Amino acid sequence: MNEQIPVKTVTPVKVHKPKGGPEGKRHDSRSRIYVRAVQGPLETFRRMFGLFFLGLFAIIPWIQYNGHQAVLLDIGEQRFTIFSLTLWPQDLTLLAYIFIVSAFALFFVTTFAGRVWCGFMCPQTTWVYIYTWFEEKFEGPRNKRIALDARKMDVDKFLRKTAKHTAWVLVALLTALTFVGYFTPIDALFIDFVTFNTSFWAGLSVIFFAVCTYGNAGYMREIMCTHICPYARFQSAMFDKDTFTVSYDAKRGEQRGPRPRKLSHEQVKEKGLGDCIDCNLCVQVCPTGIDIRNGLQYECINCGACVDACNGVMDKMGYPKGLISFTSEEELAGGKTHVLRPKLIGYFVVLVVMIGLLFANIWMRSPTEVDIIRDRNSLYRETNEGLIENVYTIKVLNKTQQTQSYTIAIKGLPDYKYIGEQKVTVKGGAVYSTPISVATDAYNLEDTVTDIFISVTTTIDGETVTVDEPTKFLYR
Template identity: 75%
Template sequence: MSEQIPVKNVSPVKVHKPDSQDAQIRYAPRSRIYVRAVEGPLETFRRFFGLFFLAIFALLPWLQYNGHQAILLDIMEQRFTLFTLTLWPQDLTLLAYIFIVGAFALFFVTTFAGRVWCGFMCPQTTWTFIYIWFEEKIEGSRNKRMKLDERPMDVDKFWRKLLKHLAWITVALLTALTFVGYFTPIGELFVDFVTFNTSFWAGFSVIFFTVCTYGNAGWMREIMCTHMCPYARFQSAMFDKDTLTVAYNPNRGEKRGPRPRKLPHSQLAENGMGDCIDCNLCVQVCPTGIDIRNGLQYECINCGACVDACNGVMDKMNYPKGLISFTSEEELNGGTTHILRPKLIGYFVVLLVMVGLLITNLMMRIPLEVDIIRDRNSLYRETSQGLIENVYTLKILNKSQTRQTYQIEVVGLPDYTFTGQQTISVDGGEVASSPVSVATDAYNLEKAVTDIWFHVSTIDPDGEIVEVNEASKFLYR
């Protein structure tokens, strides 16, 4: 054991400590983004598109149908009313199908055209642009707002800021009242809120969503898109080289830089210049404050504001439009965008299947549900006439929106005697409880447990007959 273990000299490892200056920049508060107004066909389309769905959101809870609110998602009563359709907790599979259809529709649209949901339909984007519109009308254009914030507080600045925040709070309050109106009768909600007579949960919900809307659209804005929204993080899994996204064409735009407007477009290449004049308008109009010229970024919401801004500059310079456009990676590399591709077709097929399953479930849905509860005090008893009797409680749920009359019969038990209501009327959306007893002679029973069915059907010669067979047991011995 005299052998020694050879020792190898190792140079010390250099420890790289984080730069304190980089850390300060990394965790510094964000700079405020002053979004510049832009005009163009995409911006016009986005505005009307957003206003259209905003109008639908605001008007739907006020619609009346057959004397009741057309859309009412009553959580306390566990009843969702959608025009002629009433959904109950037992219809949870329908709600699951609706969510699945929505998810695959989002996947399909994202694979085809990127984050157009974020740029054109997302409530966060819509309300943020509404709040920015109030900023522009009250405080002025982008440059005026920047100068206003740099000024010390004076009377002019105070009343402009006060008026802006009052407008923001008003929009937030109306938004919250409308949203909560989907879950409680909206007419009563507005009256009760103004007169301070709302219930605790209704009042709390209105205040909560008012604060959320005011904070998200007024103060947080792009933070919701860049740091809090999970969709921005997993969207890349749905992208491919043929996905249409807002992109800058570096082959055409570089080398960027200022130049005289009189310089013809045909002479740019001779001077070693591209089409981009480096005006930074694409950055100034971006609601998330990114530079689209740096390539595809997860912060981009595909709103197309930079497209309109750049096309406006190209018009003024007499250059061809499309330096920034909705295009694909394949097209930027000189290829051709393939619209029909396996991934997109796959999403579309699955979407069609799920829509078909949803429609099938809606068509096969029976607006009647029956539950049978046996008497737990005694399995059976013998009557004074010598008959064997079982006692049950029938729970009949009328899942339609109109009053229905039902006929109750027993199937599977010969020569039975029925005691209780064989005809019962139930209001729409209500549950009726009916105790009944069924008796028969012991000679009719071949075994201790007999399978029977309660047959419940509607009595309405003018309408569609709805019937349900609910299984139970008839016990003896």
């Protein structure tokens, strides 16, 4: 009980904040962040990467396959069509596998390269950059936008703001129409929306998602990343010392401070200055308004904008690049990054296993689903011929996208009499329901409950597919 807890002395971290002007409130979550445009290889890659997936998002719902929309997630009909694959509520396990694969893919990528999902693929980030691009086109670069917002309303300001918000609204509407087009036929949706003939729920969904896009990308922006998105909160649990994150090399950069460009790198070192000239460009280009020089922060989305900004300054000053870079804590400490490590390998192995299980489930998925419902009015009845009769309702679900013919038979019941349709035709992606009666002599029944199978057989692409659905034949 008298043992003392050892106390470890920790060197406090000096937090640098921008001084004066609009920069002074940058760390206030309620203040407006004026993001400065940046050029560089990472920014070019991010734009091309984002445009590629943005193009996929816009084009996919317009693709036609075998006379129908290739990707249609019809919630009303409880049917998801993805090219030749049709998914029903019975295929819910596939959706679970998709979510599990996505989760482990996120864990793997985050452990390896930090929060790059947020910086390069997140829809919020992509749409914020689109809105910022329109903002720059109509209101000018960062310093002009600050001055424009500071002055009173006049004709020029009114026209610029109107043009910007008009562009934002159009982008929001196109985004919402495209998104809703994944859940309802998109060609009819566009026409019906323009002519005010959409259904109530389709129209409401378009307006709702348009408002969300306009608000999130136009006003919420970094607040979505820093205050609402849960990923920012638990991402650190997946980081380790070998995770690649955007980091500032404090050993090389400090002591920071301005200096004439004419001084050589060696002369700067002699004066006791580091490579950081304290230009604050890394802060001005950050979409979440943080100062990466204060160390790793949960608000950082690993977009690399500060890397391009800093490398541009280093080029102009004649200093080596990489003062801010994608690197690991281990490497900053002078060690070597261990790419192949147990944690990363574990995530990769689980990811591969789950992908394998997902494809195995798709491969082994039966193209026919059979559901049997017993008659609830009576367990059995005796016919005029003295036979014992059970009544069932058979539902045949055709999971393919082509019309199929099915043959119904009974297995496990000797010398039975079948009453009802034995051959049915079901359209692609449709459910066919038919009542049948099965009767047999009581002498053929050894027990009050007999296990039987209702067999449904069809031929798909030359291959015979049979589904045997178990049920009970009751007597007494």
